[in-house]
Amino acid sequence: MLARIASLRSSSPSHGTAKLCRSCLCRHLSTKTHYDETVVYKYASQKIKPVSIGQLLKYRRLPLSAENILDSVSYSQAELPVRLAKRVISFHRLPFIVGTNPHISQVYNRYYEAFDRLHAFAPINDLHSEWEFSRTLEHQTQLLIDVIPEIAQGFLECKQYMPREERTAFINDLIRSRIGLRVIGEQHVALSFQFRDEQKAAEQRPDQHAAKSSSTDDVWVGTIHTKLMPARMMEQCAQLVQNMCEMHYGTAPGYYVDGDINETVSYVPSHFEYITCELLKNAFRATVDFSNKSGRSSHPPIQITITKGEGYVGVRIRDQGGGISKQNMRNVFEYSWSSVQETDSADDNGSTGQSMAGMSLQTNLALQQGLGGPIAGLGFGLPMARLYAEYFGGSLDIVSMEGYGCDVFLRLRSIEGSVEDKQI
Ligand SMILES: Nc1ncnc2c1ncn2[C@@H]1O[C@H](COP(=O)(O)OP(=O)(O)O)[C@@H](O)[C@H]1O
Numbered sequence: 001m002l003a004r005i006a007s008l009r010s011s012s013p014s015h016g017t018a019k020l021c022r023s024c025l026c027r028h029l030s031t032k033t034h035y036d037e038t039v040v041y042k043y044a045s046q047k048i049k050p051v052s053i054g055q056l057l058k059y060r061r062l063p064l065s066a067e068n069i070l071d072s073v074s075y076s077q078a079e080l081p082v083r084l085a086k087r088v089i090s091f092h093r094l095p096f097i098v099g100t101n102p103h104i105s106q107v108y109n110r111y112y113e114a115f116d117r118l119h120a121f122a123p124i125n126d127l128h129s130e131w132e133f134s135r136t137l138e139h140q141t142q143l144l145i146d147v148i149p150e151i152a153q154g155f156l157e158c159k160q161y162m163p164r165e166e167r168t169a170f171i172n173d174l175i176r177s178r179i180g181l182r183v184i185g186e187q188h189v190a191l192s193f194q195f196r197d198e199q200k201a202a203e204q205r206p207d208q209h210a211a212k213s214s215s216t217d218d219v220w221v222g223t224i225h226t227k228l229m230p231a232r233m234m235e236q237c238a239q240l241v242q243n244m245c246e247m248h249y250g251t252a253p254g255y256y257v258d259g260d261i262n263e264t265v266s267y268v269p270s271h272f273e274y275i276t277c278e279l280l281k282n283a284f285r286a287t288v289d290f291s292n293k294s295g296r297s298s299h300p301p302i303q304i305t306i307t308k309g310e311g312y313v314g315v316r317i318r319d320q321g322g323g324i325s326k327q328n329m330r331n332v333f334e335y336s337w338s339s340v341q342e343t344d345s346a347d348d349n350g351s352t353g354q355s356m357a358g359m360s361l362q363t364n365l366a367l368q369q370g371l372g373g374p375i376a377g378l379g380f381g382l383p384m385a386r387l388y389a390e391y392f393g394g395s396l397d398i399v400s401m402e403g404y405g406c407d408v409f410l411r412l413r414s415i416e417g418s419v420e421d422k423q424i
């Protein structure tokens, strides 16, 4: 019954196989052992089969059956190794010196491992194997979620070795594919748990099981929360970022949430959280920085306003952090561009580079780990937040009043209903 194919495990990096790679580009990426590329190339040559959000949501009606779960896993099992293999190969095309960067190399190893673990499962036809696969998928997805600060740090260190357009294209492809991988993977994992929960509930209270479709659990469809309250999420994120800010700078502005605070939207909470935490980190940091520069006696609070439109939710984050100069505005959506950087006054984007609170960049990075990475300094916050917002048809815009502050406008489309045709 166990699904793993032992013979294929020999290609696992953790098993230290001595098979040689076909290209030196692959060798520089696999720092510890050599991977067998043949299998990766075989998978990478297959076409991606996009899935629509509507298809992923088709199991929204409870209860789930064993057929539903096996149907869902068969898509994940066929599709995810192909997508992972394509990512692995994309790393091989990086300039040699970029591939040797330890952060980039570590991310490559994560992708390779995820591919290696998932492709090694035999075709799944039973619930036991499905459970094994889902646990592996859950673990590997989690490992891939954590790579963003590594990618950001790697490209920060290597940006002079790659033209800006190529770097942007590589990172955009990586992040977009990562969102797709995550949505597909997490959606299946969530359904797998949901199925087991329903089974347990049915065994304990068979009479109530049929009536479950009206229970509060119904707000979740896999990883999508159909009644997400933006005001509550913003409160939680602002609290978290305020703590980060307090820890890092020893002081932090207050905040308040107003507008349509009782509205709900259907969205992936982890995406919502990621985007808004990045925007809040910027607002908190700018406010403290500008207070220091201007010598004002207290920090003006950050205003977070929620609006609800037809099929979307809007969030405006208004700070009095001094705004962004016209010159810097051209760069803020570039990867690896940050006004925190201190080492590169001659970088390719013309950043003047300043050190926050007199600390070195490394100290900043070490001190500031939080959701999605440090409070500032990697230059990934805005470009990634915009990519995430646009992924499901939303938008992210900044209006700056230089010398005063910024208004950041985030618009997210409600996934259920309005984005169901979106192919991922
Ligand atoms: N609300 C804001 N107020 C002032 N400057 C901002 C604001 N948001 C972003 N910026 C500028 O944009 C730059 C890039 O932001 P981001 O991509 O989040 O990277 P990081 O925060 O790591 O520097 C910041 O370094 C900062 O100079």
Ligand SMILES: [Mg+2]
Binding pocket: 278, 281, 282, 375, 376, 377, 380, 381, 382
């Ligand atoms: Mg930032």
